[in-house]
Amino acid sequence: MANLLPSSIDNLELYRPFSKIRLIAVDLDGTLLESNESELPEKILSFANKFKNSNIKIIIATGRTLSGAEHLIAKLPIKNGTPIILYNGSVIIKKKYKYGKDCQILKKYKPIHQEKISNESMIRVVQISSKFRVKVIAYCCKWFGEDDFEEHAIGWSSVDKPYKEYNFMPVKWLEWSEIDKSISPSAVVIHTLGNTQVMADISKSLKGIADISFTHGSTYIEVKPINCNKGEALKIVANILGLTREQILGIGDNDNDAEMLSWSGIGVSVETASEEAKKCSDYVARRGVLDGAIEALKTVIHARRYKEELNKL
Template sequence: MNRSRTRAAHGVTGSPAPSPGVVPWLVALDIDGTLVTYDEVLSDAARDAVADVRAAGHHVVLASGRSLISMTPLAAELKIDEGWIVASNGAVVARLDPAAQEGYVLEHVETFDPEPALRLLREHLPEARYAVEDVGIGFRLTEHFPDGELQGKHEIVDFEELWAGDVTRVVVRAPGRTSADFHRLAEAVGLEDVTYAVGWSAWMDIAPMGVTKASALERVRGELGVPAERTIAVGDGANDIDMLRWAARGVAMGHASEPVRSAADEVTAGIEGDGVVAVLRSVLDSRPHG
């Protein structure tokens, strides 16, 4: 069962006003494998392109499977201190606000009871590591994940304590398995009443039913008043497919898998070629795309 809570938005766009007659774009950017490399490197070209798009009055919205607390440092590096963030694959929508105690305000949070999915997966993956997210704090885990994969405070708990309350996200990690194994497992066990996405490694994110980056971005689009035809999304993972289909212009990174590329309207260069930069620059110079 999904449970959500929403705060009233305050009309903060996080970008300078556009020139008269210019309708802003909403540019949704995945992080890992799109904006930064898998080694956490943000290129100068990408940093500058984001700054230039925002300076022109457009809305750059970071949209990631990452937790909120692992996204805010990147936002700070990009000098984004006002605007919107979509975290936890859409379960968390936050508005950056330098006046807020934590630097952000939670505007919408979707939660669910993780017990059924956890019990089912544990039957088939007893060796996996399981975690649930505590928004703005960190994770409760059955055992530690590989270094650097989860940020914030980590509390090791018994498996049954993972469903002590409703959560925004469940993370399943089985280093000895492959992403293909996870896809086969998800299809075989028939996960119900949840939305799941399999990462590039042996990693699965489980969110409330119907909650994706796309559902959260549609909420942000409504708050910003951006026309649906002025939306762009760039991503490279399976959890980006709905987002790419949602956007008027969905762009897949060149290294993305075929299902991701098929969901997009166009394909840019891969992460090593800074493909996101070409997309951002096209927002500014109105080059034809596709």
């Protein structure tokens, strides 16, 4: 069972693991953001800036696409060259901002890693979904050399067909019978509109596809390449940065954070997290969305302050 985060200096030894942290991987939705929020609260921006000049890196590990996360990433003290985990681990990019004419910032992202769902499996996902009243959106990435990439979304729907989806990307809508044989997305979301029976029926059929994995939200099923998750992505990031597990702290709230929380040297779930996330965590914050994440960040800062005293123990 996960412990509560240390809250007293009476036992400095509790802070020792936190004093080793060099990388903090934090989820966005449900951890830093409420479900109805589109902008990061000033409270977290102000607090995160305390790490701006430290030797501790903050990285984002999100299920969002770059289109959906870029405006948030730009406001956080994420250093140039720092990896960013997107699509719940299917895509990893590196922030690579440059200055152009008139000191204008040119936003570039260097691709590091990508996993894809095979076209054959994608076709089966669409065929299974076509039997139900659902909406399916496939998220694809195309690399352009070493400096940039393009995202696009392709959809099939028995319900509404909005011009843009949750991540602000325009969607190219196709008929259920239209499945391009070149489509190999990094993630697919099946919106079941809260119908639990439909979710159960589709999930049962998806289990027959060997090279995919999937997780559930309250109103959707997310399909990813097999063995693809935030934990596996974090291993890649750790290797790139030359860090060990003990130097990494993960903060999350949902089932799709479970592998990241489990693999991190210290996994912290916010108080409002799912049972699966809490089960995979070492610690649980006393507070929920945003404040729970800040509580974890404060613990790291306190541990750094107490490091000299800890070395004497």
